[in-house]
Every structure is written in structure tokens, then in C-alpha cells.
Amino acid sequence: MMGNADQAVTDHWVESVERRGPRSDIGRYRQGATLLGISLNAYCEYIRAGLKWCSGHKAWERRADFGPHRRYPDGLNSICRVWDRESARNRQRAYRRRSA
Numbered sequence: 181m182m183g184n185a186d187q188a189v190t191d192h193w194v195e196s197v198e199r200r201g202p203r204s205d206i207g208r209y210r211q212g213a214t215l216l217g218i219s220l221n222a223y224c225e226y227i228r229a230g231l232k233w234c235s236g237h238k239a240w241e242r243r244a245d246f247g248p249h250r251r252y253p254d255g256l257n258s259i260c261r262v263w264d265r266e267s268a269r270n271r272q273r274a275y276r277r278r279s280a
């Protein structure tokens with residue numbers, strides 16, 4: 181399930197955070213930390229550990245579990261693949277109910 185491309189994206193992201201430091205995305209990180217009610221430092225620790233907040237499951241998950249998304253600055257979706265699949269299924273079900 182985890183292709184080389186995904187791994188490359190993950191590596192690139194962790195690398196860029198390491199290189200530029202948390203200041204590079206400080207606004208977004210601070211926003212994320214505030215949203216989760218944790219300190220900015222704690223938030224950055226998660227990022228450095230290769231994790232990403234899944235806004236679907238409301239949990240920290242491995243960055244490799246997220247699909248690509250061009251519109252987001254880190255190139256990854258804000259929800260993991262599992263949640264993405266589940267929500268697509270739920271949307272389909274809701275659609276079928278409506279049109280029945």
C-alpha cells in the first residue's frame with residue numbers, strides 16, 4: 181500500500197521541516213496546536229516524528245497513511261486514506277438513500 185512516491189513525499193516533508201525549522205510553517209503550526217489544545221513545541225515534535233493530524237479520526241497518524249493532495253502546503257491530504265475511503269462510502273450510501 182505504501183509506494184515509493186509516498187515515502188518520498190514523507191521524507192521530503194520531514195526534511196524540509198528539519199532544514200527550515202518549525203519557523204517555516206509557524207503560523208499554520210500555531211493554528212494547528214491551538215486547535216488541538218497542545219503547545220507549539222508538542223505539535224512540532226509530532227511533525228518531526230513523521231506524524232500528521234488526521235482531521236477525520238482526530239488522531240495522529242503516520243504521514244505515509246495519507247494520500248497526496250496538491251492543494252495542501254505539505255502535499256498531503258488532511259484526512260488519512262482510511263478515513264477518505266470510509267467517507268466516500270458514506271457519501272455514496274447517503275446518495276443512494278436520497279435517490280431511492
Ligand SMILES: [Zn+2]
Pocket residue numbers: 234236237238241259260261262263
Ligand atoms: Zn485517519
